[in-house]
Amino acid sequence: MMKQLVLVSLASTFVFGGCAGEGPEENEAPAIQAAPGGEASVALRIERALRALDRGEDPAKALAEIDLVRKDPAATAIEQDEAILVWSRALEANADTEGAITAVENLITKHAADREWALSAEAEKRLRKLLTGSEQATKRRLTPAAPTVSTFAGVLAKSFAPDAGGRYRVRILAFGGDQTHASERIGTFNVAGALRAEKEKDCPACEVNVDSTTNRESSWIGILRARAEIASSLVVYYYDLEGGEIPARYDAELPLPSAEIKARLEKGKGLVAAKKREGAPPVILVAAPRFAQLDNVETTLAGMGELPIEATSVEVPASLEQEEIQAVVRSHFGAFRACYEAVLQANPGASGRILLDFKVDTDGHVANVKATAEAASLQSMETCMREAAQSFVFPAATKETSVVYPILYAPN
Structure with missing residues (x-):
């Protein structure tokens, strides 16, 4: 369960930014309306249907509009795919969840021979959302391979x-x-x-x-x-x-x-x-x-x-696996680094190991957290490290896990 890691002192700059957007005005025209000066382009009609759904306008009207668009022979291949995704949203808004799912499934199947296509990511997110409630796929770890014959x-x-x-x-x-x-x-x-x-x-x-x-x-x-x-x-x-x-x-x-x-x-x-x-x-x-x-x-x-x-x-291990522990501890290295950089302000040469000792209950929360510095120059970090470790949250397991995790600190 023990793993030595080196934290390098780094000066980090965090820039937070965003864009302010304007919301729709109360007197803004409905999203679905006749386009002045003639028939609207396919792209505009798709956009109008999408805006109508975003704004909660009549879903039946939005469905009728996008259904016509997806059958329009003037639509390009990409526009047809985009129309199908909007059509799926319209079907869902009209309480036809099965139709919404099937529409996206058929779209992905249509592109089975295309490992990459323009709306591949959007289609996968849409199907995940419909069937699991989340657009995001779970991230997976990689394990070194050395195949043999079993x-x-x-x-x-x-x-x-x-x-x-x-x-x-x-x-x-x-x-x-x-x-x-x-x-x-x-x-x-x-x-x-x-x-x-x-x-x-x-x-x-x-x-x-x-x-x-x-x-x-x-x-x-x-x-x-x-x-x-x-x-x-x-x-x-x-x-x-x-x-x-x-x-x-x-x-x-x-x-x-x-x-x-x-x-x-x-x-x-x-x-x-x-x-x-x-x-x-x-x-x-x-x-x-x-x-x-x-x-x-x-x-x-x-x-x-x-x-x-x-x-x-x-049978599987009842307590946490080493890689599960490493993943959580390493995700808090930013907080540990802040503890260390505070020490370096007073003592630029401070270095050594700190042992994190704690227990993880079956719900994934930590208890009895201790941080012990092996070097006198790092003793002032113990409280900061202990407080940072209190926020650890691990996967739930069927047995309590005891952990001793050494972390090595060295300037530059």
Whole structure:
């Protein structure tokens, strides 16, 4: 749980700024109205419908307006996409949430072959907002990878057969989890390596022709982009209760319903499950209560000698993981730096270690915080450090966590 870090004294300048905007006047004309001098352009009509929705005007009128726009043959491709996003908003304003969701899903699916397109970010935010209530995707940590071949990879290899030319074609689709998750480090899904290892047992000198590709999507929204490939690929879904939930709308893709997954995770254990498919590789689920515990669950899966067709619970650490502690402590380095820079004003050569000692309760709050300076020159920092650490908030866990965290300070 202990990690040494060096805080370098830096003079920081924070500039806060903003732009003042003027609100609409009470006598401003309605957003949807006939344009003087002839028919309005497509862009203007989209803008009028959007303004009407923003200002809470008649949603039925806004829906009718944007419905005409999206069908207008004069609209460019980008204007058509923009109109669909506004149309989705209008449908939602008219209490047609299902229609609003479907409109965005169809838009993303239409661009499945385009890894990047003009309104990609806006469409993803819109769909997240409709299905989760938040536009933002959860940020994920990166873990160094050193792939090997796991026992479970050997189990999965049995789902792949060579084509007429003797070539194995392995396509893996992974949704959620870490972009460089444990699977690369411990070889959970290294099917290509397992196929080669199996062939080498019978014929060490023979060449094994394997065409293997892995596509990782950071969230469940990737399901829409990859639907054409899901039916023929080995599919892996990662699921956690810290923003990594998969909406129930996509339950048909999972080995078991999301409501059941969530209920089992709320009991404090991880979960692995598999679903067999006729003529296709299986679908795999790796789930944990907390994002940081997915590695633990996948490590258990990597050692399994058969598919977990019956959903299997996995023990996970009850207390906080080291990386969870580091993430919170490091997020407060700005406050610690301020403590240190105050000391440097009186003693420019002050340096040494301060030990932060505290407990984290199951709700994620800290208690019994102590800050102990090993060097006399830093003793005046102890109170400042202790007060800064009192504001730590960690993920909830099922067991109290004791932490001793040393921080090394050195000028420049």
